[in-house]
Amino acid sequence: MGMEKAVPYVLMVIVQFAQVGLMIAGKVAMSNGMTTLTFISYSNGLGSLVLLPFSIFIYRSIRPPLFFTFLCGFFLLGVIGFLVQIIGYTGIKFASASLSTSILNLIPGFTFVLAVIFRLEKFNCRSKTTLAKSVGTVVSITGAVVATLYQGPSILGPSSHSNATFHTITSSSAWILGGFLLVIDSLVSAFFIIAQALVLKKCPVELVLMFFYSCFIAIASASVSLVVEKDLSSWSLRPKMRLIPVIYSAIFGNAFQVSISMWCVRKRGPLFASVFHPLGVIVANAMGTVILGEPLYLGSVLGSIIVVVGFYSVMWGKAKEAKTVEDGGAEILESNGKTTPLLQNNTEDGVVNA
Secondary structure: OOHHHHHHHHHHHHHHHHHHHHHHHHHHHHHOOOOHHHHHHHHHHHHHHHHHHHHHHHOOOOOOOOHHHHHHHHHHHHHHHHHHHHHHHHHHHHOOHHHHHHHHOOHHHHHHHHHHHOOOOOOOOOOHHHHHHHHHHHHHHHHHHHHHHOOOOEEEOOOOHHHHHHHHHHHHHHHHHHHHHHHHHHHHHHHHHHHHHHHHHHOOOHHHHHHHHHHHHHHHHHHHHHHHOOOHHHHOOOOHHHHHHHHHHHHHHHHHHHHHHHHHHHHHOHHHHHOOHHHHHHHHHHHHHHOOOOOEEHHHHHHHHHHHHHHHHHHHHHHHHHHHHHHHHHHHHHHHHHHHHHHHHHHHHHHHHO
C-alpha cells in the first residue's frame, strides 16, 4: 500500500482516538455542572473560530460553490449534526464510555444500509462481498444489543458485593436509557455521514462547510439553552474541568475530527469512514476505566467483541470489493495496451494502401 493510499487509513485511526477523547471530555464537563446545550454551544463556537483562518487560507484561490446549493448543504448538515450532538451527549450522561463506544459501532451497519438505499454502495445478493458486508452489519447490531441490554458483573474497576444490588436497581434503567439514546444517535450519525457524501459531491470544500456547520450548531444550541435552561451558572467556564474539555472538544472534535472525517468521506466514500468506529472500543474501555474510574462490565466486553467481529466482516467485504475493482481496471488497461498497436498498424496500412 502506497503512502497516498495509506493516509486515509492513518487519519481515520487517529480520528477514533479523538472521538473517544471527545466523549470523555463531554462526560467530564457535564459531571462538573455544565449542561449538554452549553457544552455544545461553547465547543462549536470555539471550533468555528479555529476553522475560520484555515478556511480562508486554504480556499482563498478556489471558486466558491453555488450559493444556494452550499446554503442548503450546510443547513442540512447543521440540523442533522445538531441532533447528533444533542442525542449523543445526552446518552453519554447516562452511559459509560465503554458502552457509548460499543453502541456507536452501529454506525457502520446503519451507514451500509443507508448507502445501499441512496445507491452509494452496490448490493448484489449473490456476491460474497455483499454477503460479508450484510452479515457484518447484522452481527454489529447484535453486539450493540448485547452491550445495551446485558450489563453483567464488573470485571475491572471499582466494584463490591455489598453495593451490587443497589447498583443494579439504581443504574440499570439509566444504562438502558443511555444505550437507547446512543442507538438513535448512531442512526442519525449514519444519516449525517450519508448527507456529507451527498453534499460534498456538490460542494467539495470541507473546512468551509465545517465552519458554517459549527456556527449553526453553536447558535442553535445557545438559543435553545437560553429558552429551556434558567440556570445561568451552567455557562460558567470555571472550574478548569469545564474549560479544558471545551477547548479539547473545539480543537480535536470540531476542527479536527469532523473535518478529517468529511475529507475521508469525499475521498473513499461514506462506508469507509464509518467502519473504523469499532477500533475505538479498546481505547474507550481503557481510558474510561483509567481516567474516569468507570468499572468495565462483562456485557460491554462481550458486546464489543461481537461488534468488532461484524466490523472486520464488513472490512473484508470492502477490501475484496476494492481488489476486484482494481483487478478489473488492470485488465482493461492490459487489454488496451495489447489492442492499441494493432489498431494503429491497421490504420497505417490503410493509409499506405490508400
